[in-house]
Amino acid sequence: MDEPIVVGIDIGTTKICTLVARVEGEHNLRILGVGIEPSQGIKKGTIVDLAAASQSIARSVEKAQRTSGLEITSALVSLAGANVASVNSRGVVGITGGVIDEEDVARALESAQAVAIPHNREIIHVIQRGFIVDGQDGIRSPVGMHGYRLEVEAHIITASASTVENLRQCVQAAGVEVSQFVLNPLASAEVVLSETERQMGVVVCDIGGGTTDLAIYIDGDIWHTMVLAVGGNHITSDIAHGLRLSLPQAEDIKKANGHAVEAEIGEEEAFTVRAFGEERPMQVSRKELAHIIEARVEEVFELVLQEIKRSGYDGLLPAGMVLTGGSSQLPGMRALASQTMGLPVRVARPENLVGLIDQLNSPAFSTSVGLLYWALLMSETVPVHHSRGSRKGGGSSMDLEKLKEFLKRLLP
Numbered sequence: 001m002d003e004p005i006v007v008g009i010d011i012g013t014t015k016i017c018t019l020v021a022r023v024e025g026e027h028n029l030r031i032l033g034v035g036i037e038p039s040q041g042i043k044k045g046t047i048v049d050l051a052a053a054s055q056s057i058a059r060s061v062e063k064a065q066r067t068s069g070l071e072i073t074s075a076l077v078s079l080a081g082a083n084v085a086s087v088n089s090r091g092v093v094g095i096t097g098g099v100i101d102e103e104d105v106a107r108a109l110e111s112a113q114a115v116a117i118p119h120n121r122e123i124i125h126v127i128q129r130g131f132i133v134d135g136q137d138g139i140r141s142p143v144g145m146h147g148y149r150l151e152v153e154a155h156i157i158t159a160s161a162s163t164v165e166n167l168r169q170c171v172q173a174a175g176v177e178v179s180q181f182v183l184n185p186l187a188s189a190e191v192v193l194s195e196t197e198r199q200m201g202v203v204v205c206d207i208g209g210g211t212t213d214l215a216i217y218i219d220g221d222i223w224h225t226m227v228l229a230v231g232g233n234h235i236t237s238d239i240a241h242g243l244r245l246s247l248p249q250a251e252d253i254k255k256a257n258g259h260a261v262e263a264e265i266g267e268e269e270a271f272t273v274r275a276f277g278e279e280r281p282m283q284v285s286r287k288e289l290a291h292i293i294e295a296r297v298e299e300v301f302e303l304v305l306q307e308i309k310r311s312g313y314d315g316l317l318p319a320g321m322v323l324t325g326g327s328s329q330l331p332g333m334r335a336l337a338s339q340t341m342g343l344p345v346r347v348a349r350p351e352n353l354v355g356l357i358d359q360l361n362s363p364a365f366s367t368s369v370g371l372l373y374w375a376l377l378m379s380e381t382v383p384v385h386h387s388r389g390s391r392k393g394g395g396s397s398m399d400l401e402k403l404k405e406f407l408k409r410l411l412p
Helices: 049-069 100-113 161-173 184-192 193-198 232-243 248-255 286-311 335-339 364-380 402-409
Strands: 004-010 015-024 030-036 074-079 085-094 121-134 136-139 148-161 177-183 203-208 214-216 219-226 270-273 280-287 321-326 345-347
Touching: 004 161, 004 270, 004 321, 004 335, 004 345, 004 364, 015 049, 015 148, 015 248, 015 364, 030 049, 030 100, 030 177, 049 161, 074 161, 074 184, 074 203, 085 219, 100 402, 121 161, 121 177, 121 219, 121 286, 148 161, 148 219, 161 177, 177 184, 177 219, 177 364, 184 203, 184 219, 184 364, 193 203, 203 248, 219 286, 232 248, 232 286, 248 270, 248 286, 280 286, 286 335, 321 364
Parallel strands: 004 074, 074 177, 203 321, 321 345
Antiparallel strands: 004 015, 015 030, 085 148, 121 136, 121 148, 203 214, 214 219, 270 280
16 A cells, blocks of 8 residues: 555543544545544543553554454544643744755744743643744744744643553553554544634634543644543533433433433423432433433633633624534533533534444544544654555655644644
């Protein structure tokens, strides 16, 4: 096979999804292998049981290898958890030759990293937000320009070093090397955002099982990222407590009968459940269920709004919010989000996929598919670690356009 192979492992609180894809043409991916496995040993996006998490990852990888017929040796891995933090920084370098080249840009980004990061934290991403050449700002790509002083505004994302190391250890125990960690909302944004939304100002809100991940994009660049330790599992837990059910029962009921807006449910609508201590099934009003769900979902969106206001960018989001993640599929989510946040909201999922895509056309797989597009972005500028069984070799040589695109989004 001549085309490069890209692999992404999305390690979530409720599921682990390994995807293998072949790069076809410029920006097309054909999904060759899919491995979806329920998560074990992971809580709120963080590893709490190394052995159980490793086994879940290994099973997911094995399924993807079986369906693709390729051996997976390295992959991009998603990262979430409340231990993630971000800071904006500025780096300045002098230009010796009078013309800015790639090396000067790399030096400027390196200079931006010279911020006081605590020893127990690890830098995950350094993403440039814009360049200033000799005092002139708003420059998208300075390579080839004349100047004597280059400044870069960078967004630095860090995570707890121990959390990252535990995740790396789990993936390695499954026989796979981590080529890079990618923050969940950045991966999701690759799939669900349009270029217009990125330019106008938009917030991506990925609501998973254990965490709600946010990324704010303005002028085409990432301005703020945040992970909140609250998600769909909290809704399930509330239902379990409110109706005295087991968690698996509560999850099934949420999926089958759940609604996030109580006012939209008729008085007569009901379903039957068998609660703890009851000998026979009992009737439960859907309105009562919606009441439990609405209270928690409203709280989640209030926390999101609070975080957006804290970032200071709340007045710069005319494109509103793009909701994705498994929990965004709950009926009424979009309406309640729009009402609570006072922003236009749409729910998005991966689209225009080819190959083994039966299960992937759902908001729950935005991060999983996004990892592949992130890998594609990297493969255009740096050698990709190919799976064994595919052709070994580097990515294509860097031309200027690809370099611009690469620097626009990444990197450490």
